Amino acid sequence: MLAHRGTGRGSYIFGRSVHNTHIEHLWFDVTHDFGQKWKDFFLDLEVHYGLNPMNRHHLWLIHYLWLPSINQDTQDWMGMWNSHQMTLPRSSPCTPREMFRSSMIADGPCGIAELMARPIDDDVDDLNAFRIDWEVADNPTYMSHILEQNPEEWDEENLFSSAPPKPTHVPVEPPECPFNTESLKILSSTLADRVDLSDCRMEMRRVVWEEAISLCDYLLRTQNVGSEDVQF
Incomplete structure (x- = not known):
């Protein structure tokens, strides 16, 4: 413009x-x-369940487990909002x-x-x-x-300034999967056997996280046998 x-x-x-x-x-x-429910959920994982937002493996796991659910929530809300009077x-x-x-x-x-x-x-x-x-x-x-x-x-000195102090730019690169094809298959099948991945309750999603992060740590160590200080 x-x-x-x-x-x-x-x-x-x-x-x-x-x-x-x-x-x-x-x-x-x-x-x-x-x-807000997703924000509160991830903060809860960070405070009580070991989520490290600076750990690229943890970010990948969040995407793997819940990005489809977040996208579905977005689509459901969009359909509701576009149809409301x-x-x-x-x-x-x-x-x-x-x-x-x-x-x-x-x-x-x-x-x-x-x-x-x-x-x-x-x-x-x-x-x-x-x-x-x-x-x-x-x-x-x-x-x-x-x-x-x-x-x-927010510019406290000029609340009605029409231009930002600097252009807003938030680069978002999708995290890389840390697993090979075989390990990823094991992760998918084992999680499906141990927990109900279709359950939308946040209480169950906490259980999913605990199972997933434990399994991911085991798989990554197994995949990198002989390497030192490997952890998920």
């Missing part, structure tokens, strides 16, 4: 969540409805899915028209306060969530 429309014009609304309270409201719902000003209640379909019919595919349109003169008097939803910004519940989830982005 900056390359297309130019800098210093408010064409792109940077990091501060008070400038995009609709998406912040969405993230609040995501956290409340299913994200929203009350909008000057409009009858409708779902996000209905709004998307209506917009596609009325406005055409999103983004194409703007790419072909002439630039719009959208200069504003105060970019720092541009499009802030003051009603939501004054809501202590949502603002508390913003401060908790985005402490590194």
Whole structure:
């Protein structure tokens, strides 16, 4: 957007969540409805069950055991949210899915028209306060969530700064599997025999973790017989 429309014009609304309270409201719902349970679960594993977030093998095991479940929770929540009724000003209640379909019919595919349109003169008097939803910004519940989830982005000296102090970039490289094909097959079959991997209760998932990390440690030592200081 900056390359297309130019800098210093408010064409792109940077990091501060008070400038995009609709998406912040969405993230609040995501956290409340299913994200928090996973965060609490992993913190519990770290405090009481030996999870080391700096151990690449442990990160791989988390992905192996629960990434499909987290993705399924996300898909289930997305389906629920896209189908829930929203009350909008000057409009009858409708779902996000209905709004998307209506917009596609009325406005055409999103983004194409703007790419072909002439630039719009959208200069504003105060970019720092541009499009802030003051009603939501004054809501202590949502603002508390913003401060908790985005402490590194909050500028205490200028609460309404429209640009971040530095570009946000979080590189995420998937952890490599520490096992060969044979060991991975043993891990999969043995876990399936010992625990119920389909049980969605967090209490059972703690049992799965304890069984899995013990088995992984044994398999890694067996796979690397003769090597010193091998542990999962």
